[in-house]
Amino acid sequence: MRIVSFIFKRLAIIGAFLMCAEALFRAGAWESVAKPDSHSGISVTIKRAINHLEKPVDTVLLGSSRAQWGMDHAALSAAAHERGLTHINMSFGGTHWMTIGVLTDWLKRNRPEVQGGIIATSIAEFTSVGNGTHELGIVYPFSGFDDSAWRALHVPTDATDPATFGSYSALFQYRADIRDLVVHPLDRWRSLWLPRTGANWLFDLPANPDNSCTVPIRKQAECSAFVPISNAERVLVEHCKSLGPPPSHRDDLAAIEGSKSLLAQSPEFMRLKQVRARQIRDIGWKNPPLIVLLPVHKMLVDEFYPKGLHAWTLAILQPLADEGVIQLLDYTDLFYTQDGTDCTAFFDLYHQSAEGRTKLMNKLIPEAQQKLFNRIERNPQKLTPK
Amino acid sequence: MLFNSWHFVVFFLVVVAIACWLPRYGTAWKLFIVAASCYFYAQWSWKYLSLIVLIASVDFTIARLMQHSTRRGWWLTLSVCANLGVLAFFKYANFLIETANGVALAVHSAWSLTPLDIVLPIGISFYTFQNMSYSIDVYRRQLVPRTSVLDYALFTTFFPQLLAGPIVRASEFFAQLDRPKPIEMNALQYALVLIITGYVKKVVFADNLAINVEATFASPASVSPWAALLAVYAFAFQIYFDFSGYTDIAIGLALLFGFEFPKNFNYPYLATSFQDFWRRWHITLSRWLRDYLYIALGGNRKGHARTIANLITTMLLGGLWHGASWNFIVWGGLHGVYLAAERVIGPRVNWWGLPAWWAVVLRWLIVFHLVCFAWIFFRAPDLATSFGVLQKIAAIPSTAFDSAQHGGLACLLVGVMVLHMVMSLGRIKDRLAGAGVWTFAAFATVSILCMIWFAPTKSAPFIYFQF
Numbered sequence: 001m002r003i004v005s006f007i008f009k010r011l012a013i014i015g016a017f018l019m020c021a022e023a024l025f026r027a028g029a030w031e032s033v034a035k036p037d038s039h040s041g042i043s044v045t046i047k048r049a050i051n052h053l054e055k056p057v058d059t060v061l062l063g064s065s066r067a068q069w070g071m072d073h074a075a076l077s078a079a080a081h082e083r084g085l086t087h088i089n090m091s092f093g094g095t096h097w098m099t100i101g102v103l104t105d106w107l108k109r110n111r112p113e114v115q116g117g118i119i120a121t122s123i124a125e126f127t128s129v130g131n132g133t134h135e136l137g138i139v140y141p142f143s144g145f146d147d148s149a150w151r152a153l154h155v156p157t158d159a160t161d162p163a164t165f166g167s168y169s170a171l172f173q174y175r176a177d178i179r180d181l182v183v184h185p186l187d188r189w190r191s192l193w194l195p196r197t198g199a200n201w202l203f204d205l206p207a208n209p210d211n212s213c214t215v216p217i218r219k220q221a222e223c224s225a226f227v228p229i230s231n232a233e234r235v236l237v238e239h240c241k242s243l244g245p246p247p248s249h250r251d252d253l254a255a256i257e258g259s260k261s262l263l264a265q266s267p268e269f270m271r272l273k274q275v276r277a278r279q280i281r282d283i284g285w286k287n288p289p290l291i292v293l294l295p296v297h298k299m300l301v302d303e304f305y306p307k308g309l310h311a312w313t314l315a316i317l318q319p320l321a322d323e324g325v326i327q328l329l330d331y332t333d334l335f336y337t338q339d340g341t342d343c344t345a346f347f348d349l350y351h352q353s354a355e356g357r358t359k360l361m362n363k364l365i366p367e368a369q370q371k372l373f374n375r376i377e378r379n380p381q382k383l384t385p386k
Numbered sequence: 387m388l389f390n391s392w393h394f395v396v397f398f399l400v401v402v403a404i405a406c407w408l409p410r411y412g413t414a415w416k417l418f419i420v421a422a423s424c425y426f427y428a429q430w431s432w433k434y435l436s437l438i439v440l441i442a443s444v445d446f447t448i449a450r451l452m453q454h455s456t457r458r459g460w461w462l463t464l465s466v467c468a469n470l471g472v473l474a475f476f477k478y479a480n481f482l483i484e485t486a487n488g489v490a491l492a493v494h495s496a497w498s499l500t501p502l503d504i505v506l507p508i509g510i511s512f513y514t515f516q517n518m519s520y521s522i523d524v525y526r527r528q529l530v531p532r533t534s535v536l537d538y539a540l541f542t543t544f545f546p547q548l549l550a551g552p553i554v555r556a557s558e559f560f561a562q563l564d565r566p567k568p569i570e571m572n573a574l575q576y577a578l579v580l581i582i583t584g585y586v587k588k589v590v591f592a593d594n595l596a597i598n599v600e601a602t603f604a605s606p607a608s609v610s611p612w613a614a615l616l617a618v619y620a621f622a623f624q625i626y627f628d629f630s631g632y633t634d635i636a637i638g639l640a641l642l643f644g645f646e647f648p649k650n651f652n653y654p655y656l657a658t659s660f661q662d663f664w665r666r667w668h669i670t671l672s673r674w675l676r677d678y679l680y681i682a683l684g685g686n687r688k689g690h691a692r693t694i695a696n697l698i699t700t701m702l703l704g705g706l707w708h709g710a711s712w713n714f715i716v717w718g719g720l721h722g723v724y725l726a727a728e729r730v731i732g733p734r735v736n737w738w739g740l741p742a743w744w745a746v747v748l749r750w751l752i753v754f755h756l757v758c759f760a761w762i763f764f765r766a767p768d769l770a771t772s773f774g775v776l777q778k779i780a781a782i783p784s785t786a787f788d789s790a791q792h793g794g795l796a797c798l799l800v801g802v803m804v805l806h807m808v809m810s811l812g813r814i815k816d817r818l819a820g821a822g823v824w825t826f827a828a829f830a831t832v833s834i835l836c837m838i839w840f841a842p843t844k845s846a847p848f849i850y851f852q853f
Contacts, residue, residue, distance in 0.1 A: 003642075004406045006574055010827060017831035159392060162841055171838050178839045183794050 018171070025170035031141055034177050036191050039094055039137030041177075042201075046090060047106075047141050049202055056113040056379035058085040059372060062100050063120030065093035066294045069351040071120060072361045074204040079365050084378045088202040091120065092138050096131035097276060098154035099138045104283050106142040113379045116287030116372055122294045123332055126313040127306060129272045130154035133163040140166075140173050153275065207354035212236055213343035217299050220246055232347065239349045246303035254308025257315045273316055280317075281325055290327045290372050291317060292364065295334040295356070297349050298341045327371045331360065389635050390588055390845050397426065402642055410644060411566050416536050419643070423545035427509075434507040437472065442542040444468045445517040449524040449531035458525055465521035469514040476506055481710030509549040511707055513542060515674055520556040522678055529557050537563060546639035550632055550850040552650040552670040562645050569644055575826060576819035580638030582833045583815060587631030588848070590840045591802065595624035597842060598795060603765055606774035611785045612792050614778035619799050621765045622758045626654065628849045629668070653810040655757075655803065658749040659732070660724040663757060675704050694729065698722035713763045713772060720760040 034041045050057070059080055061067060073089040080087035090103060100119060107114045125131070133155055143151070151167040158164045166173035181188050210232035217223040223240035226233070256266055283289055293313065301309070310332055321328040335342040335356065345356030352360060388394060401422045408415040428435050445465055452461040483499045490497045520541070523529035532538045541559050602609050602617030609617070630651040637647045650669050657663035664672045680700040686693040698719065705718015737745040766772035808814070818829055 003569060003574060004403065006571055007402070007578070010575075010578065010823060010830070013823060013827040014830045014834065017827055018834060021831070021835060161843060162838070163843065171835065175839050182840075 022169055022171055025174065026143075026145060028141065030170075030174050030177070033181065033188070033192065034141075034174070035180055035188060036194065038177055038180070039092070039134055040140055040174065042092055043138050043141040046092070046201055050088065050090075050111065053086075053088070053202070055086050057088055057111050058113070058115055058376055058379055059087045060103075060107065060114055060117040061087070061089045061091055061120060062095070062103055062117060063091040063294075064095040064122075064125070065091070066122055066350055066352075067091035067095075067120035068093060068205060069208060069347075070294050070357055070360055071364075072207070072357055073202075075361050075365060076118075076368065077203045079369055080373050083369075083373045083376070085373055085376055086379075087373075089205065090202075094131070094134050094138055096125055096135055096154070097121075097279060098130060098135050098151065099142075101150055101279050102139040102142050102147060104285075105144060105147070108284060109144065114285065115376045115379075116285045116289065118290045118292055118368065118372065120292045120294055122296050123309045123313040124296060124300070124305065126272070126276070126316060127309060129268070129275060130156070133161070133166060136163075136166040136173050137176070140170060207357045208347040208351065209354050210347045211344050211353040211355060212346045212348060217297070217343070217349070218340045220299060220303055223299070236348045243304060243349075250304075251306040252308055253306045253312035257308070257312050276316055277320060280320055287372060287375050288324060288326050290329065290368065291321075293317075293328070293330045293332045295331050295345065295352070295360065297346060298333075298336050300349060329364065329367055329371075331363065334360065334363070388847055389632060390585065390848075393429070397422075398639065405643060411563060413536065416540050419545075420536065420539045420543055423540075423543040423548060426545040427543065427548060430508050431505075434505075437507055437510075438513055438542060438548075441469060441472060441514060441517055442538060445521050446532070446535065446538045449521055450533075452521070452524055453531050462521055462525040466518060469518045469521075473510060473514045476504055476510055478706075478710045479504065512551045512553055513548065515553050515671075515707075516556075517542060519553070519674060519678060523556055529560075532560065544640070544645075546636040546643075547647065550629070550636070550848060551668075552633055552636065552647050553674050554647055554670070558648065559645065566644055572819055573641055573646075575821075576815070577638040577641035578826070578830070579815050579818045580634040580641070582830050584631040584634030584636075584638060586833050586836060587627040587634065589837045589845065592624050592628035592631060593842050593845050594840060595620045595627070596846050599624055599765065603767070603771060603775065606771060606778050609778065610788070610791070611778050611781040612787055614775050615782060616792055616795050616799065618758050618762055618775065618779070620795065622655070622754075622761050623799065623802050625761065625764070625849055626651070628846075632848045632850060653806060655754055655806055656750065656810055657753050657757075658746055660721065660728050660753060660756075663753055664721075664725070671704070671707070675700050679703060694726045697725045697729070701725065708764070712769055713766055716769070716772075717760050717764040720756075720763065724756055724760075 031040075031044045034044055036042075036045060061071060061073070061076065063071075068089075068091040071089070071091070076089075077087050092099065100121075131154070136151060136155060139147070139151065148168050155164055155167045157167060162172055163175065166175070210230075214230070215223060215226050215228070215233050215236050217236070217240065220240055220243055224237060224243075226237050226240075228234040228237045251266075251269075253269070256269055280289070280291075296305075306312070313332075314330070317326065317328050320326045335345040342356075345352060345359060347353040347356075401419075404418060405415060408418060424435055427438065445468075448461050448465045448468075452458050455461055480501045483501050487498045520529070520538075524531050532541075537560065540563070541554075541556060544559075547554055598613075599617050599621045602614055603621075606614055633650040637650070640647045648670055652666040652669065654663055654667035657666050680696055683696040683699060684692055685696060688696075699722070701718045701722030702715060703718070705714040705716070705721070708714045708717070737748060740748065762775050763769075763772045766775060818826060821829070
């Protein structure tokens with residue numbers, strides 16, 4: 001008994017110390033030292049920029065890097081400003097629906113004055129519930145103390161992958177960041193003193209002037225076989241290669257959606273459908289969110305994504321639109337041509353070029369004005385002290 | 387079930403908790419530990435558990451028969467043949483077949499043998515040596531054979547040291563089983579310190595160094611000369627942290643059950659002679675080879691030339707003990723040559739009249755680098771890869787050091803060596819054993835945080851499990 005109490009007394013104290021460390025990390029103790037250009041670092045920068053914003057925020061844009069590059073944030077802010085509204089960009093590379101859930105909750109707690117917004121997504125974000133452990137890095141700085149279940153729903157714990165433990169523990173979440181600090185301490189020290197550009201991020205981000213016209217990308221095989229010359233071509237060819245050869249079997253989501261029995265046999269898709277619909281219903285903005293399906297590259301649709309993905313996505317979103325829970329704008333095939341995809345509109349497989357961005361915004365801004373900005377009432381210009 | 391798996395952590399906590407409730411070293415306690423140990427081994431293979439039972443039964447029976455026999459030598463021969471026969475079959479049969487096939491091919495003979503479809507039972511080198519030492523000690527009348535099968539089963543299967551040592555002598559084990567000392571709290575805390583440092587060594591250091599080492603030894607041609615050199619040093623520390631980490635955990639676990647196992651490592655990279663190195667590296671194997679092989683061959687009692695031959699023979703067989711490959715034979719042979727050279731020319735070197743302190747540093751540098759050189763053969767999968775690494779390293783004089791690419795690893799290796807010195811000189815583990823509960827808890831918390839933050843995504847199995 002003496003041995004057991006000896007060991008368990010020590011285990012209890014160690015457990016208490018670890019819980020203190022966990023609490024400190026959850027409370028944001030690591031945020032000041034996080035690598036500024038990591039997923040967490042960018043989130044910290046944006047969070048601080050929003051916290052320092054003295055005027056009330058009326059509308060937001062949530063989305064991934066597709067939105068980050070595909071949207072003209074200055075133009076959207078200007079369109080909102082015409083109505084006397086403040087619109088901010090909260091799109092981050094790597095964002096998926098888990099991040100959107102955490103961000104909408106964070107906004108409810110910290111910026112309750114937000115009345116509406118644009119959720120810029122794509123059909124690619126309806127292929128699975130989660131999007132990998134990297135997303136934990138984006139959400140932690142915005143997470144509340146009780147978000148574990150939401151994170152674990154999207155990043156289930158896998159005993160062989162410590163990064164997935166980050167769903168439950170902030171100590172695991174910052175693993176990559178801490179390792180990087182140990183390997184490159186001087187780089188980190190220098191980077192922490194550089195000015196953070198959070199305010200720019202909220203209102204304006206540059207477009208990419210390159211386009212994908214010099215690389216053949218109708219099929220993955222011809223794209224990955226291309227010998228790149230310029231840096232832009234190299235990035236694009238690397239993207240193609242990283243996809244690997246197209247899968248020999250692709251799920252047919254249209255068939256699944258068409259048959260109730262098949263859907264019941266696919267618990268993963270059934271869960272996805274339920275989780276997404278519930279999440280969208282719970283956003284709680286005064287004005288129904290404007291969900292924009294951003295353009296996707298046809299090569300991905302033809303060779304990689306599950307068959308019928310577009311119809312499947314609409315099967316989730318259209319009933320919500322019909323109910324008035326959301327407003328839907330579908331630009332999935334905006335840049336499809338007879339030969340595949342308009343190469344001037346993309347600079348890689350996922351993101352719009354400057355030209356593509358302009359074309360997209362020409363379509364979107366009038367819709368956003370009509371469906372979002374014109375329906376929002378201007379907040380009082382001083383924030384209510386919390 | 388690996389020590390660095392969640393499965394083991396749960397198993398260990400449950401076993402310790404139950405063992406604490408049973409009267410220590412009573413029949414129920416022994417039965418429980420034997421059953422737990424069998425379960426532990428059976429997680430790898432139920433089939434090969436029977437091999438342990440078979441070998442243990444043979445040695446137990448032979449020792450009993452030997453006690454009053456006039457043909458003690460015959461019985462000992464039978465025991466040694468049984469143990470070495472099993473080891474030879476499982477470990478060396480395919481090596482011999484492949485060597486014979488290679489020779490046949492070299493002389494353009496059509497003759498060849500088909501390699502056997504056998505899996506090497508985990509821990510076989512350790513438990514056969516442990517059982518053999520029991521028979522030899524009984525033969526030498528240094529040990530009275532046990533009458534209790536249960537005691538012998540406990541000695542053979544005791545899970546903390548079953549898979550990779552330390553190689554505990556029967557006399558050490560049974561002395562503690564027969565005359566149990568009360569477990570002191572300092573010893574318990576020392577056990578926990580050992581277990582924690584063992585895990586840190588494995589998870590934080592060995593597994594991270596392994597990533598770099600693996601890349602180089604998988605394809606030496608594709609790395610730079612400096613990367614190859616750093617990978618050799620990295621492997622020196624990887625294998626040290628891996629094996630000494632395992633041993634620390636094993637010794638710590640045994641201490642929790644009241645057994646004080648012999649030290650297996652004593653900061654080997656601080657050795658200033660090769661003899662010193664082998665008194666610090668895998669100590670229980672070194673002393674086994676010394677007591678049961680080197681001394682049996684005549685040791686240093688039969689003249690200078692015979693001593694040299696005995697040293698080289700012992701180290702060659704020590705190399706072969708690690709695995710059936712020419713690489714291990716070269717590694718063992720190199721250490722045999724080092725030891726022999728040290729014995730022959732060591733006393734004649736005056737170190738150019740250097741001050742004593744400088745001579746020690748110079749000796750330390752020479753020993754460390756020659757040990758690292760030998761590790762190349764130990765780590766490489768075949769001789770061709772070993773020479774590929776050496777070829778790369780030979781190109782260093784014509785290659786500039788790229789600090790951006792290699793600086794991080796170089797700093798880490800220097801840091802690890804400094805840590806090695808600090809741990810030794812500062813007697814950190816001993817201090818922590820006597821520390822207060824809060825200091826100990828702070829140390830454990832920092833260690834756990836280091837494991838959380840620095841464990842690589844994929845953990846490698848312990849290197850010595852393959853032997």
